[in-house]
Amino acid sequence: MAAEALAARGITVDIYDAMPSVGRKFLMAGKSGLNISHAEDRDVFLSRYRGDARLAEMVKAFGPSEIMEWMQELGIPAHTGPTGRMFPEMMKASPLLRAWLVRLQEMGTVLHPRHRWQGWDDTGALMFDTPDGAVTATPDATVLALGGASWKRLGSDGAWASLLAGKGVATAPFGPSNCGFLADWTDHLKEKFPGDPLKSVRLWTDGVHGRQETRSEFVITERGVESGGIYTLSAALVGALARDGSATLFVDLLPDMDEGAIAAKLARPRGKQSMANHLRKSVHVSGVKLALLHEATGGPLPAEPEALAQLIKAVPIRITGTAPLDEAISTTGGVVWRALDDYLMLHDMPGVFCAGEMIDWDAPTGGYLITACLATGKAAGEGAATWIART
Ligand SMILES: Cc1cc2nc3c(=O)[nH]c(=O)nc-3n(C[C@H](O)[C@H](O)[C@H](O)COP(=O)(O)OP(=O)(O)OC[C@H]3O[C@@H](n4cnc5c(N)ncnc54)[C@H](O)[C@@H]3O)c2cc1C
Structure with a gap:
């Protein structure tokens, strides 16, 4: 979503992912029906974010109705169940992910799978391990959307936490949420x-x-x-x-x-x-x-x-x-809010933004997790675009 927000402003975006393909947890979430958001009274909806005022602002700006519109634009109508749970009409995540990736590519975004981010080198370049050896990149801005620390086999192993801690970024320890x-x-x-x-x-x-x-x-x-x-x-x-x-x-x-x-x-x-x-x-x-x-x-x-x-x-x-952390649906902990400015840029690392489950927030299942990931992705992408325009 950050990539889409940047590309919509005419900025060329490269997406790097450690896995051979992107969105594996998104696809797993859709295995028994992708509950992407939740249609309910706005105050009740916002209360799901447990008093997290900054997150509430972001999901107010990009919440259930915006997600419904966004899906519709991708040719995937939303279906709302009797309890307000919102799904893609076909229930699965794959048609939505496919349509989304096509649109991102049409917007000029380039995908780089099998690129494991390893931090920054001495010149400030991003370092990646790839099957063809080490690669570096020097973008004008970086959005990190590295996920939480559960279901490691889908890519989100939480290893990024030590890379950011090494740069002095405050992080909270990971904990299980929505778990057994x-x-x-x-x-x-x-x-x-x-x-x-x-x-x-x-x-x-x-x-x-x-x-x-x-x-x-x-x-x-x-x-x-x-x-x-x-x-x-x-x-x-x-x-x-x-x-x-x-x-x-x-x-x-x-x-x-x-x-x-x-x-x-x-x-x-x-x-x-x-x-x-x-x-x-x-x-x-x-x-x-x-x-x-x-x-x-x-x-x-x-x-x-x-x-x-x-x-x-x-x-x-x-x-x-x-139950073990790796089996949790989501994890708490990660980059603490006070390390981020209002545009989700790290105070200590100008030009580096964070989005999604890697930020320390929590919400129940019911579509609230992906909603917050999309909303913070959009906010971080817009923040990065503003940063690029200014610098
Ligand atoms: C079984 C299951 C069912 C779920 N169902 C729902 C649901 O129905 N509704 C809902 O709202 N939520 C659901 N969730 C939660 C939801 O899927 C997650 O909260 C969401 O996917 C998090 O998105 P994210 O982009 O922050 O991180 P992720 O989706 O975890 O993506 C992080 C990406 O970063 C990549 N990455 C990590 N480290 C590196 C690195 N060093 N270098 C390069 N790439 C890296 C990973 O490969 C991964 O692709 C479910 C989760 C699970 C496990």
Whole structure:
């Protein structure tokens, strides 16, 4: 997006990427539907950026409606789902990336794959490792858009952080966001239920900023919990883990029934039925939901209907850590805002701009990540164009 903003002002742009092709994480994000942005009330939308005022300004300037228009210009209509999630009509990222690359090339942009940036040489030239040996470049301005530090196999390995730190640029350590979490499951749960979704549940945790809650679904993994609602609560869980060393995630298995109604159903005589059958028939709790109840008690379930109803409405899961950083959907940390001016240029390195996930911001899944990457890319590209015009 930075390249497009520069090229739109008649500036010749070279894009260097370490990988054999560009946009690999963008393509991966589109594997199960590229959720590129989110159409919702503007204040709610901006609140997703967690009080980050500078980022909010950028997504105000280039947000959901601008992204929709931009896609339309590329011949890819946007489709907005019932919850406001915005996708390309075909869902996948590849047609959009293809059309975008064609347009960039038509604007004179030149792609240089297999060029791994290695910092600056003594004369200030950019240094690249390529299969044909070392290459240098001396552009009028540089936009770094090197990504976060997860899914290394797609290119974003975070190795750039030490190159910038070596130049005195302030960076925050990388941390996982929108990630899976670890729980001490019994062998029974680990063996029988990995990959099983818990649909339409209510989840909450008491994070550093109070209770965070969501109505969503999530998946049981061999190591713990992942996906959907877990990503929504990931910042709160990460905060609680940092504060207390462990965190408790609560699950309401029957969010549409109150405790009294559940207890009343459970109080009906069960005759010779097992507790499992009684739960299945009276309140439709079975399979992975039943297994979670047993995980919570470590054995038999409470016999009293009221106590069992209470447990169903708030099953505690002890979270012991985060899944590995490399598996996170996004990462926090990177170049801190105070190292950047209003045009995303590094204060200490005139002519060098930053964009995307490499800047230290955070947002939930739901299209907010790519939106912020596009918005900061546009802002950095425009900043670089202004810089070039001035110098
Ligand atoms: C599985 C998955 C699903 C996702 N789904 C969504 C979604 O639906 N919606 C959403 O909003 N977000 C989603 N995300 C997050 C989103 O994809 C990222 O936030 C976004 O791609 C980050 O964009 P970026 O341009 O900042 O960095 P990246 O996309 O990571 O690109 C960084 C580029 O820099 C290159 N690079 C790094 N170091 C060097 C170097 N030294 N020299 C040269 N090149 C280098 C890399 O090769 C890479 O091409 C998903 C992420 C994952 C992993």
